[in-house]
Amino acid sequence: MKLKIFTFGCKVNQYESQLYREYFSAQGYEITNSHNFEICLINLCCVTKKAENEVFRLMRKLISQKKKIWLTGCIADRRFIEETFPSIMIFDRQKLLNEIEKSGLKTISRFNGHSRAFIKVVDGCESFCSYCIIPYVRGKIRSRPIDEIISEIKCLSENGFYEIVLTGINLGYFGKDTGLSLSHLIREIRNIDTVKRFRLSSIELQHITDELIKELRESPNFCPSFHIPLQSGSDRILEKMRRPYRYKDYKEKIELLAKTFSNCTFTTDIMIGFPGESETDFRASLKAIEENEFLKVHLFRFSNRPKTYASTIEEHLPDKLIKQRMEKAFDIANNVATLVKKKFIGYQVYVLVEQYRNQMWFGYSEQYLPVYVDSNVDLTNRIVRVKIEKTITDKENISLVASY
Numbered sequence: 001m002k003l004k005i006f007t008f009g010c011k012v013n014q015y016e017s018q019l020y021r022e023y024f025s026a027q028g029y030e031i032t033n034s035h036n037f038e039i040c041l042i043n044l045c046c047v048t049k050k051a052e053n054e055v056f057r058l059m060r061k062l063i064s065q066k067k068k069i070w071l072t073g074c075i076a077d078r079r080f081i082e083e084t085f086p087s088i089m090i091f092d093r094q095k096l097l098n099e100i101e102k103s104g105l106k107t108i109s110r111f112n113g114h115s116r117a118f119i120k121v122v123d124g125c126e127s128f129c130s131y132c133i134i135p136y137v138r139g140k141i142r143s144r145p146i147d148e149i150i151s152e153i154k155c156l157s158e159n160g161f162y163e164i165v166l167t168g169i170n171l172g173y174f175g176k177d178t179g180l181s182l183s184h185l186i187r188e189i190r191n192i193d194t195v196k197r198f199r200l201s202s203i204e205l206q207h208i209t210d211e212l213i214k215e216l217r218e219s220p221n222f223c224p225s226f227h228i229p230l231q232s233g234s235d236r237i238l239e240k241m242r243r244p245y246r247y248k249d250y251k252e253k254i255e256l257l258a259k260t261f262s263n264c265t266f267t268t269d270i271m272i273g274f275p276g277e278s279e280t281d282f283r284a285s286l287k288a289i290e291e292n293e294f295l296k297v298h299l300f301r302f303s304n305r306p307k308t309y310a311s312t313i314e315e316h317l318p319d320k321l322i323k324q325r326m327e328k329a330f331d332i333a334n335n336v337a338t339l340v341k342k343k344f345i346g347y348q349v350y351v352l353v354e355q356y357r358n359q360m361w362f363g364y365s366e367q368y369l370p371v372y373v374d375s376n377v378d379l380t381n382r383i384v385r386v387k388i389e390k391t392i393t394d395k396e397n398i399s400l401v402a403s404y
């Protein structure tokens with residue numbers, strides 16, 4: 001029986017989809033990426049209404065094609081799905097993961113369609129930011145055993161996945177439930193010879209401790225790119241969001257990291273249109289984008305999610321205003337990103353080549369710069385040292401170009 005897996009959402013979902021791939025393959029299913037399949041497993045993300053609607057559209061299409069649908073992942077409103085799509089079979093994500101673990105499959109051995117492998121090290125979040133539904137669907141913090149993570153990383157790196165991306169619903173919580181910390185894990189990873197490089201997927205500001213900075217600094221294979229969600233540049237909004245820092249703390253930490261890791265880069269998430277966001281609050285976010293010189297800003301609009309405190313706050317902003325603010329923020333973020341990328345012209349970087357496109361080799365540098373490498377040599381899955389020469393416009397974004 002042919003099974004196709006559709007993945008939505010974050011890197012944790014991508015990791016879990018890989019686990020499902022290996023599990024169902026061991027159960028005798030033929031895993032395919034083609035249109036020719038009998039069953040599809042959809043790994044859902046409910047972080048925003050938009051993300052959920054995208055999946056519902058896909059489900060309607062697949063039902064019209066008479067495909068059998070299995071659904072798992074982060075499900076906000078199971079009853080709504082059961083009533084709207086009665087033919088779909090829902091697998092509770094945690095029960096499915098438990099069943100996979102009972103079968104003896106605890107680690108993945110490859111990462112389909114990628115040169116980098118994402119490793120889930122911790123599940124759950126107990127932060128309860130006021131807009132976020134994730135703690136309700138992912139539950140309490142659960143760290144994976146460190147031995148299991150290390151053996152998974154060894155296996156993946158021996159199988160040619162030279163870059164490991166540590167990921168979690170809230171990565172910095174790793175070890176909180178087991179008496180360890182992310183620093184312990186970093187110490188173990190940097191001693192694995194076959195791991196050519198590793199990076200952190202996203203980390204909350206309050207989890208970047210002096211100890212963690214020290215461990216990362218002492219890891220020659222650490223890629224110095226930090227994704228630290230800011231969400232808003234306004235303290236008033238950060239407080240309403242129940243984020244445990246103020247803008248000054250954020251800026252100071254970025255300055256410290258920039259001093260500690262030469263030529264490192266920063267990316268972030270910023271939410272536009274949180275209830276009550278005034279023009280002054282919005283301008284504070286724009287200023288933050290400029291001040292922190294982000295390589296990339298993941299801008300997303302406030303999404304009213306059930307069960308969250310923010311859904312009960314009045315002062316929701318009109319759609320038109322949110323759209324205008326999004327456009328303005330996009331423009332500023334793009335301009336800033338271009339300036340940051342241009343600063344690297346003339347620098348030597350190491351690019352992990354992921355694919356051949358636009359007649360060049362494409363991949364990311366250790367700073368997470370998107371780089372095209374011009375070469376007649378097949379560079380697939382190689383890490384190459386190149387000198388950045390210029391920028392190129394690539395699907396409305398700016399990438400960098402180097403020769404090899």
Ligand code: SF4
Nearest residue numbers: 125127128129132134
């Ligand atoms: S830290 Fe906040 S935004 Fe991130 S998953 Fe937890 S509750 Fe959601």
